Amino acid sequence: xxxxxxxRRHTIAVLVDNEAGVLARVIGLFSxxxxxxxxxxxxxxxxxxxxxxxTVVTSGTPxxxxxxxxxxxxxxxVHKVRDLTIEGPHVERELALIKVSGTGEPRVESLRxxxxxxxxxxxxxxTSFVFELTGASExxxxxxxxxxxxxxxxxxxxxxxxxSRGADAL
Amino acid sequence: MIIRALVDQGVEVVxxxxxxxxxxxxxxxxxxxxxxxxxxxxxxxxxxxxxxxxRSTGKVGVVLVTSGPGATNAVTGLTDALMDSxxxxxxxxxxxTHLIGNDAFQEADTTGITRPCTKHNYLVKNPGDVARVVHxxxxxxxxxxxGPVVIDMPKDVQLGKGRYVGPEKVVHRTYQPRVKGDAAAIxxxxxxxxxxxxxxxxxxGGIVNAGPGASQKLTEFAHMTGVPVTNTLMGxxxxxxSDPQFLGMLGMHGTYEANLAMYNCDLMVxxxxxxxxxxxxxxxxxxxxxxxxxxxxDPSSINKNVSVDLPIVGDVGAVLEDMIASWKRQKxxxxxxxxxxxxxxxxxxxxxxxxxxxxxxEIIKPQYAIQRLYEMTKDRDAYITTEVxxxxxxxxxxxxxxxxxxxxxxxGLGTMGYGMPAAIGVQLxxxxxxxxxxxxxxxxxxxxxxxxxxxxxxxPIKIFILNNExxxxxxxxQELLHGGRYSESYSAALPDFVKxxxxxxxxxxxxxxxxxxxxxxxxxxxxxxxxVADIVVDQAENCFPMIPSGAAHNEMILSIDKxxxxxxxxxxxx
Numbered sequence: 001x002x003x004x005x006x007x008r009r010h011t012i013a014v015l016v017d018n019e020a021g022v023l024a025r026v027i028g029l030f031s032x033x034x035x036x037x038x039x040x041x042x043x044x045x046x047x048x049x050x051x052x053x054x055t056v057v058t059s060g061t062p063x064x065x066x067x068x069x070x071x072x073x074x075x076x077x078v079h080k081v082r083d084l085t086i087e088g089p090h091v092e093r094e095l096a097l098i099k100v101s102g103t104g105e106p107r108v109e110s111l112r113x114x115x116x117x118x119x120x121x122x123x124x125x126x127t128s129f130v131f132e133l134t135g136a137s138e139x140x141x142x143x144x145x146x147x148x149x150x151x152x153x154x155x156x157x158x159x160x161x162x163x164s165r166g167a168d169a170l
Numbered sequence: 171m172i173i174r175a176l177v178d179q180g181v182e183v184v185x186x187x188x189x190x191x192x193x194x195x196x197x198x199x200x201x202x203x204x205x206x207x208x209x210x211x212x213x214x215x216x217x218x219x220x221x222x223x224x225r226s227t228g229k230v231g232v233v234l235v236t237s238g239p240g241a242t243n244a245v246t247g248l249t250d251a252l253m254d255s256x257x258x259x260x261x262x263x264x265x266x267t268h269l270i271g272n273d274a275f276q277e278a279d280t281t282g283i284t285r286p287c288t289k290h291n292y293l294v295k296n297p298g299d300v301a302r303v304v305h306x307x308x309x310x311x312x313x314x315x316x317g318p319v320v321i322d323m324p325k326d327v328q329l330g331k332g333r334y335v336g337p338e339k340v341v342h343r344t345y346q347p348r349v350k351g352d353a354a355a356i357x358x359x360x361x362x363x364x365x366x367x368x369x370x371x372x373x374x375g376g377i378v379n380a381g382p383g384a385s386q387k388l389t390e391f392a393h394m395t396g397v398p399v400t401n402t403l404m405g406x407x408x409x410x411x412s413d414p415q416f417l418g419m420l421g422m423h424g425t426y427e428a429n430l431a432m433y434n435c436d437l438m439v440x441x442x443x444x445x446x447x448x449x450x451x452x453x454x455x456x457x458x459x460x461x462x463x464x465x466x467x468d469p470s471s472i473n474k475n476v477s478v479d480l481p482i483v484g485d486v487g488a489v490l491e492d493m494i495a496s497w498k499r500q501k502x503x504x505x506x507x508x509x510x511x512x513x514x515x516x517x518x519x520x521x522x523x524x525x526x527x528x529x530x531x532e533i534i535k536p537q538y539a540i541q542r543l544y545e546m547t548k549d550r551d552a553y554i555t556t557e558v559x560x561x562x563x564x565x566x567x568x569x570x571x572x573x574x575x576x577x578x579x580x581x582g583l584g585t586m587g588y589g590m591p592a593a594i595g596v597q598l599x600x601x602x603x604x605x606x607x608x609x610x611x612x613x614x615x616x617x618x619x620x621x622x623x624x625x626x627x628x629x630p631i632k633i634f635i636l637n638n639e640x641x642x643x644x645x646x647x648q649e650l651l652h653g654g655r656y657s658e659s660y661s662a663a664l665p666d667f668v669k670x671x672x673x674x675x676x677x678x679x680x681x682x683x684x685x686x687x688x689x690x691x692x693x694x695x696x697x698x699x700x701x702v703a704d705i706v707v708d709q710a711e712n713c714f715p716m717i718p719s720g721a722a723h724n725e726m727i728l729s730i731d732k733x734x735x736x737x738x739x740x741x742x743x744x
Contacts, residue, residue, distance in 0.1 A: 017344065020293065021281060032286050063473055070470035076290040076310055076345045 009038065009059045010085040011092060011162045012069065015170055017077040018044050018052040025075050026054060035060065035068055039094075039137075039159035051079065053170075055161050082170055089165040095158045096140045101128040102151030110150040117143050128153075171297075171334055172261070172323075175304035177204045178337050181232050183223060183598055184208070185216040189236025190276060191263030194328040208598065208627060211619035213240050215591035217247020217318075218617070221256045222595030225578045226553055228381055230311050231595065233260040238276030241322075242283065246585060248318045249287040253582025254404060255379055257316035259307050260288075266326040267295055280322045289317030297330030305340035314347030315468040316379055347467060351484030356492045359439070359463050359480055360502055366437035366461075367508035368515075369397045372420065372449075375404030375581070376442015376466060376486045378574045384487030385409065385574045388441065391494050395504045398516060400428040402443050403566055404581040411570030417516065418525075421449040422717050423563040426524035426726065427516055429715075432457050433723035434515070440464045442486040445475040446582070455722030465489045524715045524728055525567055534684050536561065536636045536707040540568040540608065543634060546691050552604045553596045555579065557589040557613030560642035560713045565608040587616030590633060594620060597629040604632070604695065611637040611704075612661050621674040624700040632694050633702045635667060638709045646712045671702035682706040 016022050023042055030037050039057040044050075058068060065083065072081045084090040098119070100110045103126070114121065114131050117139070123130035133143055137160060144155055164170070172195055176184070185208045188196045199207050210216040213235045220231025231251075235244050241262040251258045262284075265274040281293045290310050292303050300323075307319040363369055371392060377384045385408045392399050392415055399409045400420040409416055418425035420432055432438065438460045443449070445464075450456040453475060462478040464471075465486050472481040482489055529538040540561075554569055555578040556562040562579055571577050578596060580588040589607040597605040607614075614635055624631050644659040668678030677697050681690040687705065694701045717726045 021285065021291075024282070025285060028286055063477060066473055067470060070468075070472070070474075074468065074470050076342075079344050 005061055007059050007061050008065070008085075009057065010065050010083055011090070011160060012056050012058065012072070013082045013084055013162060013170055014054040014056065014072055015079040016052050016054060016075075017079070018050045019077055022052070022077050023054070025077070026056070026072065029071055029075065030058070030068075033067075033071065035064065041159040041161050055159070057160050080170055082164075084162050084164055087164065090162050091165060092136060092160050092162040093134055094137050094140055094160050095132070095134045096144070097122070097156045098131045098133060098144060098147060098152065099128060099154035100131070100147050100151045101153045103127055106150040110147060113143070113146050113150075119143065171300050171332065172304060172328070173198050173202055173205060174334060175301050175337075176232065179305065179308045180229070182206060184232045184234050185210055185219045185223070185595065186234030187211075187213050187216060187236065187240060189240050189263060191237035191265060191325050192234060192240075192261070192323075192328070194325065195234060195261065195263070195323075207234070208594075208623065210591065210623050212617065213243035214246050214587065215594075215617050215620040215623065217244050217251065217258065217260065218585075218588050218591035219595035219598075219620075219623075220258050220260075221247065221251050221254075221588075222555060222578050222592030223599050224256050224258060224595075225378075225592075226575050226596040227599045228575065230257040230259055230308055233258060235260065235262055236276065237263040237265055237280070238278045240276075241278055241280040245283060245287055248284055248320065250580055250583040250585045250588065251318040252287055252289065254580065255316050255375060256318070257311040258318035259304075259311050260318060260320045262320060262322050263328075264293070264322045264324040267324045268326070270324065280320065284320045287318075288320050291320035291322065293322045293324075294327050295324070297327050297332035300327065300332055301335045302340050305335070305337040306342055308337070309340070309342055310345055313345065315376075315471075348483050349467075349485045349488050351465065351482040351489035351492060353492065355480060355482045356489060357496055359482065360493055360496045360500065362437055362461060362463065362480065363395065363397070363439065364502040364504060367505055368435045368512045369395075369437040369439065369504070369509075370431050370435040371397050371399040371439050371441060372402075372432065372443055373399060373405045373408050373441045374402040374443025377405055377408035380442065380485055380487035382574055384442075384490060387487060387490035387494060389413070391490055391497070394494070394497065396506070396509050397439075397504065398431055398513070400424070400431065402446070402449060402581075403579060405443060406566060406577045407571035407574040410572045412572060419566050421446075422451070423567065423713055423715065425567070426522045426715055426728065427519040429717065429723040429726055430519045431516055435460045438462045440466075440478070441490070442466060444471045447475070450475060451717045451725075452720055452722045455724075457723070522728065529684060531684060533708045534681065534687055534705060536564050536638065536711055537568055538684065539634075539636060539687060539705050539707060540564050542687055543606065543608070543691055544569045546688070546695065547604060547606065550604050551600075551602070552576065552606065553578070553593075553600060555589040555592040555596060555605070555607045557607070557609045557616075558584045558586045559610045559613055560638075560646065560711075561608055561610040561613075561636040563643075563713045564636070569608075586613040590614065590617050590624075590631070591620045593631040593633070594624055594627075594629055597624075597631050598627070605630075606632045606634050609633055609635045610642060611635050611639065611664055611667070612641045615665075618670070621671070621676055621700065621702070625675050628699065630697070630699050630701075633700070634694070635702065635704050636707050637664075637667070637704050638707050638711070639664060640709060643713065649712070650718065667702050667704035671700075676700040676702055678702050678704065680704040680706065
């Protein structure tokens with residue numbers, strides 16, 4: 001049987017019981033079995049049913065990705081595992097908070113670029129801005145690169161959250 | 171409440187060792203007669219004993235240990251149970267909830283430590299959750315692919331009061347493993363089998379775990395189709411060892427015929443086995459010409475090491491039943507002509523007589539010792555456990571098992587010290603049966619303290635030591651791979667096992683010559699009580715046939731003189 005050997009990036013959504021240690025189980029699985037984590041986000045999504053949603057971006061050959069999904073499904077508190085990358089179109093977004101410090105022309109320039117990128121200023125002092133920017137990860141990367149010569153001092157990113165397009169739920 | 175929950179789960183025996191953080195549970199044990207507690211001498215022994223109990227009965231084994239060192243000592247046993255898919259529920263004591271995280275006396279992060287070595291674990295923080303968690307734990311341990319579950323129980327929770335719920339009220343929200351296999355896939359599988367020219371059934375511990383019914387189904391299906399069957403180490407007994415369709419064990423120390431049949435087959439039906447590296451040898455040369463069907467209850471076992479053409483997720487017993495039904499309904503038959511030629515080829519391989527050895531007059535060959543043990547016990551109601559190493563492989567090669575649940579060995583983890591405590595667990599479950607631990611002199615010392623447990627509870631286990639004064643398998647690898655430099659593999663300063671047995675108030679016997687062997691086995695079997703039989707065997711004997719690491723099935727070596735050098739890549743593999 002011909003097996004594809006090329007590693008590819010996959011975004012996987014995991015619905016879990018929001019209980020103590022569940023994140024440790026997921027992370028331990030990745031480190032213990034030598035899988036990559038490129039990005040990971042987690043938060044409670046349903047208070048009544050006590051569910052959390054984990055979005056994990058990983059990369060591997062199709063065989064490794066299949067293993068990752070099977071291993072995740074095997075964890076007792078895991079409800080659902082969905083590979084958004086192969087299950088059709090989906091939206092991926094990331095949020096970043098970016099702090100730029102400076103005065104004079106660079107400061108004005110940073111504000112101008114922020115406007116182009118539709119970043120919002122969420123904090124401001126005489127010598128600094130904090131921008132809030134959402135979008136695809138590449139867009140965030142580009143913005144951060146542009147801020148670097150203008151006095152970039154701090155970056156905080158959420159990692160990717162993703163959801164499928166269309167009417168169907170996870 | 172814990173005791174009541176255990177009794178409601180049908181538990182009869184608990185293996186444990188008390189300590190500060192579990193005293194409330196021990197107090198509850200003191201005041202009742204429904205549960206029998208077996209006091210071991212080390213927590214590792216408690217888990218292995220529970221494994222032996224579980225594997226020989228199909229029930230869940232139960233362990234009770236204290237916090238801190240009690241829990242950490244149990245880790246080896248838990249990992250062993252995870253690797254070999256043995257259902258265990260292990261209660262660990264924990265310091266009181268308000269002390270957790272304070273580095274209190276005998277505190278350990280038990281749920282943190284045991285997370286990767288259990289199927290699931292719980293830290294119970296609320297007395298009201300106790301009953302539910304216990305019932306859930308039993309459900310998780312025994313469902314799907316079985317495994318160990320830890321319940322970490324802080325001392326104040328043990329003393330707290332909560333409402334009891336019965337097992338029937340507890341339904342797990344997420345964990346619902348699939349039992350029935352996909353009907354269309356099963357249909358296709360039997361069609362593939364009907365058109366195969368050189369089929370083989372490669373069967374593993376999953377058949378044993380699926381219950382005795384699954385073994386019967388396998389035997390029935392094999393006889394209906396005339397297909398050759400090979401078992402993994404964990405699957406021995408799933409198919410009758412004396413059946414002419416049985417090729418023996420496969421894998422690193424499997425038979426020539428089994429491994430060559432695996433290499434040359436055109437259809438491999440893998441039933442409840444997991445393509446472990448000890449089975450496959452070099453992956454890129456593993457059975458290159460075959461289509462592969464894989465039936466497993468655990469989806470993560472499928473396409474893990476070897477990619478298969480037709481996966482079927484489900485309980486292997488249920489799937490076999492459906493396969494037989496579909497086979498009959500479609501009135502299928504195998505290609506008898508092709509099968510005849512296939513069997514002719516297999517019989518040629520069999521003609522190699524790969525397990526051959528020459529028993530002289532002076533020194534006992536270890537293979538001969540097992541062969542005699544088999545001949546003298548095969549008509550009895552016997553259970554065999556082993557430690558890990560050469561003796562284990564010889565036992566697997568030379569002891570034939572006719573039924574499942576009779577063979578207890580540490581396969582996946584390869585835990586030296588497993589055999590004696592496991593034998594204790596088996597003997598407790600089957601008080602009237604013969605239980606023999608086939609051991610090596612190095613392995614047996616790893617849990618020797620449990621001899622005291624056997625004596626205390628008058629468990630007449632028989633410990634059959636193949637004593638070659640070496641960690642034999644290590645020595646064999648050093649001979650084959652490291653130029654005969656026997657670094658630290660000689661068992662210097664060995665105890666006198668006869669005296670050692672006597673000091674534990676057990677019986678000690680020794681055979682040093684082939685002529686003494688039968689007499690010693692006879693006396694061992696006659697003795698009503700624990701026996702240690704020290705069988706002095708050939709120190710230089712190696713375990714063959716062998717697929718050297720990094721080699722393929724068709725590159726197996728049958729003896730040392732024909733052996734080729736192991737590649738550097740192979741040396742890196744274990």
